[in-house]
Amino acid sequence: xxxxxxxxxxxxxxxxxxxxxxxxxxxxxxxxxxxxxxxxxxxxxxxxxxxxxxxxxxxxxxxxxxxxxxxxxxxxxxxxxxxxxxxxxxxxxxxxxxxxxxxxxxxxxxxxxxxxxxxxxxxxxxxxxxxxxxxxxxxxxxxxxxxxxxxxxxxxxxxxxxxxxxxxxxxxxxxxxxxxxxxxxxxxxxxxxxxxxxxxxxxxxxxxxxxxxxxxxxxxxxxxxxxxxxxxxxxxxxxxxxxxxxxxxxxxxxxxxxxxxxxxxxxxxxxxxxxxxxxxxxxxxxxxxxxxxxxxxxxxxxxxxxxxxxxxxxxxxxxxxxxxxxxxxxxxxxxxxxxxxxxxxxxxxxx
Ligand SMILES: [Zn+2]
Ligand SMILES: [Zn+2]
Numbered sequence: 001x002x003x004x005x006x007x008x009x010x011x012x013x014x015x016x017x018x019x020x021x022x023x024x025x026x027x028x029x030x031x032x033x034x035x036x037x038x039x040x041x042x043x044x045x046x047x048x049x050x051x052x053x054x055x056x057x058x059x060x061x062x063x064x065x066x067x068x069x070x071x072x073x074x075x076x077x078x079x080x081x082x083x084x085x086x087x088x089x090x091x092x093x094x095x096x097x098x099x100x101x102x103x104x105x106x107x108x109x110x111x112x113x114x115x116x117x118x119x120x121x122x123x124x125x126x127x128x129x130x131x132x133x134x135x136x137x138x139x140x141x142x143x144x145x146x147x148x149x150x151x152x153x154x155x156x157x158x159x160x161x162x163x164x165x166x167x168x169x170x171x172x173x174x175x176x177x178x179x180x181x182x183x184x185x186x187x188x189x190x191x192x193x194x195x196x197x198x199x200x201x202x203x204x205x206x207x208x209x210x211x212x213x214x215x216x217x218x219x220x221x222x223x224x225x226x227x228x229x230x231x232x233x234x235x236x237x238x239x240x241x242x243x244x245x246x247x248x249x250x251x252x253x254x255x256x257x258x259x260x261x262x263x264x265x266x267x268x269x270x271x272x273x274x275x276x277x278x279x280x281x282x283x284x285x286x287x288x289x290x291x292x293x294x295x296x297x298x299x300x301x302x303x304x305x306x307x308x309x310x311x312x313x314x315x316x317x318x319x320x321x322x323x324x325x326x327x328x329x330x331x332x333x334x335x336x337x338x339x340x341x342x343x344x345x346x347x348x349x350x351x
Contacts, residue, residue, distance in 0.1 A: 005101035005109055005319040007138055009094045012086045016055065019081040020044045020074065023090055025135070028126070028313030030097035031283055037311075041126075043074035056082055099316055105323035108305070111338040112318060114143040116244055117192060117215050117278060117306035122167055123148035124156035126311040129174050129187065135312040137178075137185050143341040144315075145190040145213040146171060150202040152194045153219055161207050164191060168210065186341050188212035192246055194219055199235025201242070208241035213348045215278065215306075217246030218259065226260040233261055237269040243348040244304045244336075245270060247280040247287040255284070263292050267299040274350070276302035276336050281321035282314070293328045304336045 006029070010022060020040050027037040046069040047055065058064045059082045064075035073089055080087035101109055119125035120132055127135075129146060136144040148167065149158035159167060171187050178185055190213040194202035201208065201216060208214055216236045224232070237245055248266070249258035270277055277296045280287040285308070288296065296303070305321035307314055325335065332338055336347065 003101050003103065003106055004098050005106065005322075006097070006099045006316055007135075009086070009090070013084045014081050014086070014090075016047050016078040016081045017044065019077050019087050019090055020047060023077060023087075023093055024311075025313040026090070026093040026097040028311035029099065029316050030093070030313075032097075037126075039071060040074060040077075042069045043071075043078070046070055047078065059083075097313070099319050101319040102323050102326060104326035105319060108322035108325050108332060108335070108338075109319055111332050111335070112141070112305060112322070113340060114141045114145070114188075114337045114344070115307050115309070115315060115318065116145040116190070116213055116304045116337050116344075117147050117246060117280070118144060118309040118315065119148050119156075119192070120146060122163070122170075123153075123158055124310060129170060130177075131312055132309070132315065133174060133178060133185065133187055135315050137183055139315060142184065143186045143188050143344075145188040145215075147190040147192040147213075147215045150191055150193045152196065152202040158194070158202075159191070161204055164203070164207055188341065188345065190214060192217055193242075195232060195236040197221055197224070197232065199232040201236065201239060205241060211241075212345045213243050214241050215244040215246045216242040218248075218250055222250040222256070222259040224259075226262060229259055229261040230265050233266045234269045237266065237275045238273045240273075242273075242275050244276045244278050244306075246278050246306075247282075247285050247308070248277065249287050249289065249292065251287055251289070252284050253286065258287075258289065263295045264299075267292075267296040267301055270296065270301045271299040274302070274347070276304045279303055279305045279321040279324055280308050281306060281317040281319075282308050283317065283320060286320060286324065290324070290328060293324065293330070297328060297330060302334050302336050303330055306337070 059079040077087040149156040151160040251258035309315040
């Protein structure tokens with residue numbers, strides 16, 4: 001019997017800003033077209049830069065759409081919120097973006113304490129570190145590992161050494177603010193570092209050594225021949241700084257085939273060098289595929305159930321990986337993000 005695993009909608013009354021933010025959250029959760037979400041993000045900017053009295057006056061007189069960047073749908077959300085109603089569009093999108101989970105998957109979901117792979121506006125994410133943290137807190141997480149891309153991924157505005165160093169300071173600041181606000185929650189430092197063609201990593205050892213948790217992923221030359229890809233991945237997995245192997249096949253369901261490698265070598269290396277295999281929860285990835293999860297299980301690997309979120313709503317995708325983990329019978333204690341933060345960090349430092 002499937003259950004709902006989504007966060008509950010916020011309580012009314014909502015300000016227009018809160019209502020629009022929640023619409024964007026739900027659209028991202030539903031993996032809606034980025035253009036759809038973009039209209040609401042634009043409206044959010046308009047609301048933030050418009051005098052509240054002017055906004056209220058325009059809502060009363062039906063003149064919201066005269067504002068550049070406000071269309072019928074966004075005007076409706078703003079007007080409903082100002083009238084103290086839960087916006088009709090929000091109710092609709094809340095319902096449409098509900099995420100189900102199986103009964104056994106729900107046991108895994110309840111055991112998760114954090115998320116080890118997610119992005120912020122520092123690379124190609126759509127939400128600031130604070131916003132991602134606020135949603136992770138609302139989801140009941142005790143921690144999240146911030147893993148923005150490394151510099152080689154220029155399309156994703158990846159971080160070079162200097163920007164990563166600056167991000168560590170930014171994370172320390174947000175952590176201090178969260179602690180001051182009484183949250184029992186930590187942002188752990190990390191990176192999704194690119195695995196280069198020869199299996200080396202796109203970041204210096206010195207910087208990687210400063211991070212709590214390192215996810216390493218292949219993003220380029222996904223179609224190199226299997227023997228080369230195996231060497232490349234084994235080299236990365238064996239690197240003492242690497243803690244989690246991200247979306248190992250690189251497949252995008254219906255769009256891009258899985259890369260080919262000798263899974264026995266790669267997962268034996270993961271088990272040998274203490275590198276967890278990620279169950280990537282993005283609906284278009286769901287990586288590794290079932291048969292490879294079984295191979296990793298046979299080799300005794302650790303796993304990590306990660307959202308790979310690029311927006312707050314996507315932090316809600318862990319149920320997809322939980323269902324997979326339950327279906328393949330992964331023991332819950334092999335999943336590193338069911339561990340407390342201190343245990344995770346100690347394991348990452350040792351492995
Ligand atoms: Zn990636
Ligand atoms: Zn990622």
